[in-house]
Amino acid sequence: MIKFTGEHLLIGQIGNFITILTFCSSLLAAFAFYRSASSNDILEERPWAKLGRVSFIISAVAVVALFVTLYILIYNHYFEYKYAHQHSKRSLDVQYLLSCFWEGQEGSFMLWSFWNAMLGLMLLKVEKKFTSPVMFTMSLVQLFLASFLLGIYLFDLRIGTNPFVLMRNEFPDAPIFQDPNYLAKYLTDGNGLNILLQNYWMVIHPPILFLGFASSVVPYAFAVAGFWKKDLVGWVRSCMPWSLFSAGILGLGIMMGAAWAYESLTFGGYWAWDPVENASMVPWLILIAGIHTMLIFQHTGRSLKASYFFIITSFILVLYSTFLTRTGVLGDTSVHSFTGEGSTLYWHLIAMILTFIAIPVILYIKHQRQIIVNHQEESMNSREFWMFVGSLLLLISAVYIIVLTSLPFFNKLFGTKWAIGEDVEYVYNRIMVMVAMILGMLTAITQYFKYKDTTRKYIWSKLAIPTAISIVLSILISVFGEVSYDKFGTGFLLAIHLAIWTAVYTIISNAMYLITVLKGKMKAAGSSIAHVGFGMMLFGILISSSKKELISENNTGIGVPGLKDAKGREENPLENVTLIYNVPTPMGKYTVTYLGDSTELKNNKVYFKINFAKADSSDPSSVEEFEVNPNAFLIKSPEGNQLSSNPGSKHYISNDVFVYITSWLNPDNIKDTASFRNTPIAAGDTIYYSNGFVIVNKILTANKYDNTDLPLVDSAWLSELTVVSKEGRTAQVSPAYFVKDGQGSFKTDTVMQQNLVLGIQRAKSGRVELALKESSAVMRYITLKAYRFPWINLLWLGTIIMVSGFMVSLYQRLKSKLYVV
């Protein structure tokens, strides 16, 4: 048995203890709340509830302690622990240590369980009526989440993965663990954080998104509690504020992910219909549908079954999306490559999903007769009718998205090999533009209907003005807005124009509803605010996507005059343009120049300086000019250095210019094979090179005895040369040669466009020689892509407004007792 040195074993043992404590206390809490909720006798119910409460509080405290313990491992760089070794690194900035935390499977489950614990404590404090059954669900979720962190073996099956495992226990065969001093010798640094994740959005986006995911269980818990306590009506009222909270936070989390993709990843946009994005959006769509059907139920007593269905499905879909993204079933389809933990996590998550489907299904079968169904037909002139239509539409879009996203999973199940065809985004967009169109329309008109019935006269009197304004506005946009995205034909373009109209309609009519009907009163304003925000989001998405413009359009291979075109190009413009150092290159309406780069040594990040200039055609003297600084991490690897690029952008109110580097010739990487050719020279000489000639204008000789301006060297030979290329371009260069203490040194000069390096040298004979080298290695260049996204800010502003709308509604519901059925 080897005695290892330098390890910090105590903290891991504490971690393991807390993991088991979390599991056991959640188990006890779940059991106690189950007994309490099942009992009808108050004398029996109370003590169980009390036990459950204590157990849950213990498990919540344990989760926080777990969080702290793992953070200590990461913060102190205890690389003997696998989690720290895999996800952290010494050179990482402190703010990214948190990102390391949720980069891994275990850390993100821990984050989820942290939020679940916090929400549970909130519920213990505020919920009076459904405490036990709701807390049963919360404890059960807590139990499942804790089980993902157990890492214990049940026969040959490992349940969960423990974040406190040691490297040497995980890889006992590795030879380094023969050395008792392995830690100080070999495991001196960790693998570090995936470079794509080193971004401030990665610090803030996961906690918000996970709060969204975690909070989606609360509405579910209330739905279950409603069945359980045979209070099929009362749960809706308690459920509503939590649903609003969850929808607001989840929406915010998703859009933060979009902002992250937009700002840091090189997807070329904020939304790529990537499976991971889809999987988080689908539960949100269903939750929104659920909120609307619950509103219908509260006001009319209809749609109770639909409310149950939506609220329960929303949480199941959160679990399903976890399943899709964590188990590796998405495999080849996602740019996010989440790894599978193998078959254990697969079945573990399936078990969790089945459990949470089984609970409401069993309760439903037991209690379905008690559900009130209103068989009377609703009026077409009622608000509930159109709200229900909208909810169904949300359901349809959710089904469409999740079916397409699940394709790899279906392949796995049925052994098929299907994949989404040529243009993934269009496959989604052509359906979603229709959904946006109809949803926009419904969102615009529905608030003007009253519940149960409305007279047509009333509707028309209220709707006439917003309808007229929106039609005029959108005609103006269609005529002058230059929305001409015809890649997929006229039909799709027409749909875009119609959807733009309904988005405008939504904004105008909800804003006017707020003013003319609600008279600015905040009591019921939340929904109108959220709808205005939603309209703005739709508008921002439609405009920024359909008017997205490729600036770096390249039809000629390379955009530099004088270099020959690449041969035979097809219809699609190519997206990359190469910029040579200091050579202004036309690109779209701009003239773009690569002005240089600088490397931040600490983490090998290279910043590029790129200048954009646009001359105003009407007034040549005024030039719009700005600098963009995209950056890239330089990853050193045996196969040669690689770039991991982050875009740089120039933000205007009305549009963003967005640039990222796709290729960079790192000077360190070049093997310069060309050599200098020496020619004796005197002033007035002309020396030829392959593409022109060099005129020697002047040669100056100086030494420190007769020239006091030379304090640093003993003697110097300076030259002034003119390089004239075949195309007639000239360049002035002044290479020099210095001698100090008998040692000679060059100061070479380069002519970038001519691939020319020039130096002078003093030959043994005492004559001055020109050293000339023609080498492609002097060519400094970058290849980049540039896009413009117009009105993208409307999307972000819309998101903020929509989330505020949710929060206003939430606040009003918590404050007033008005929403009693």
Added chain:
Amino acid sequence: MKKMHILGLVLIAVVIASLLTFMSDLTTYDSIESARTKEGKFVHMIAKIDTTKPVIYDPIKDPNLLTFTAIDSLGFSTKVVYKNAKPTDFEKSTRVVLKGAMVGEVFECKEILLKCPSKYKDDPNAQKNQLKVVSEIPKLNAQP
């Protein structure tokens, strides 16, 4: 029949119609050999980069032209043309999904999805290999 029922039927019809149009857009995962038999058809080809053959990307000549050779586990290989910049970590990838179609002898690729070992941080085999490399360093240093 009630309005709701009619509405329901209409919506179901819409779902079926949209899924049907989607079906027509479906393609398949293919090997190099089966992609050859479907010349001109858009497929997803699973392969890896043949590192023994040259990977050509010269942004000075053309920043939108990458050519390389792909090889699959069955031993078939094909030349691939990708009219875009060379993706990051291209040489490091252990597996690629190439989306495109065979045109003559050449696979014209529209999109490349890379599967890189660095992204599979939790892959125990990758981890093990890495530890082996680490453990070999002192031996090398020990030699004079």
